[in-house]
Amino acid sequence: MKQPGQDIDKRALRFRLFGDLWDLARAASPTHLHLRNRLLTVILLSVVIDLAASGTILVVEGAAPGSNIAGFWDAFYWTTSQLLTISSTMANPVTTAGQALCLLLDLYAITVVSTLAGMFSAFFYRRGEERDPVRGGRP
Template identity: 30%
Template sequence: MRDDPTTREEDWERRTELPLFYASLLFIAGYAVRVLASRSEHLWRDAAGIVVLLTWLCFIGDYAVRLVLSGDRPLRFVRRHWLDSLIVLLPTLRPLRMVKVHDAVQARRERPRRGLYQRVITYAGLSAVLLGFSGALGVYHHEHRDPRSSIRTFWDAVWWVCETLTTVGYGDVAPVTPAGRVIAIGLMVCGLALLGAVTGSFSSWLIQVFRREDEEEPPGNRGSPGAP
């Protein structure tokens, strides 16, 4: 039924997923200008601050509309949509909704959904890039003015993010502020999850390919390696 709260919420989410994804890109761009622009560039910093505030209000408004459409109690809605609740507080985590964004793009173009392995690789790759860039901005913002920190430039932050997401961890640069370490914990968790998803998907794909080759191989060629 069209009046069902779940249906109304899903319709709203399907229609707003792409616009909100573009809004998240604007948020990240505005945040980047705000962090990287010099203090003398007041006009750019003020404009970027307005963009960040407006896009953040869009996320809050979307969350409020979905709460009303769902018909749930606030606490139940928060538990059911814990990731969305976290994204409202930390909009830079919006890339974690990349799967739904990808499905929305495919549906908008009336294309069938890609295979599971392609979707996992696409999701992991785009999420790693956007989360990595957001994490580098956040760490640089909190670390570069601290005299104890070894992260002095934005490229130091990018290098550190690459080490963290790939679980290499050379230890040559590391955050020392409380906010920087919280960001580090988040990136460590996301890096392990993304790396595990890609590795598991790739291994499963290889097993599937080898199994298909074995099934297509003629029975006469399936002898043991030592057979003449």
């Protein structure tokens, strides 16, 4: 059964989420600016690595017998799937160089996820310090 005021709480939460994202986009505080710059760096680096790895896997796997990589789209799809899910619906690379690249992409993806977790935890810690510098953001 629906509780009175439940819709208001959801709307307030949605508004707060969009407000927080807007604060991040416009760098409302030095902490927001720091997080925004770090996120942009990680995103841009990931796009560059995705495109470079796509080209590399196409060169390495494109002509290999038994490979599912037939063109740049296949290479881009495989590489992006590896980076986002550490897996792919396509078969694993058949060449040694392709397998090594696969491992490097997996390591990069795990590192990025860990880095993002650290960036957000540092952000929330700093925001707590900004809001209550005497107690260091602790209740």
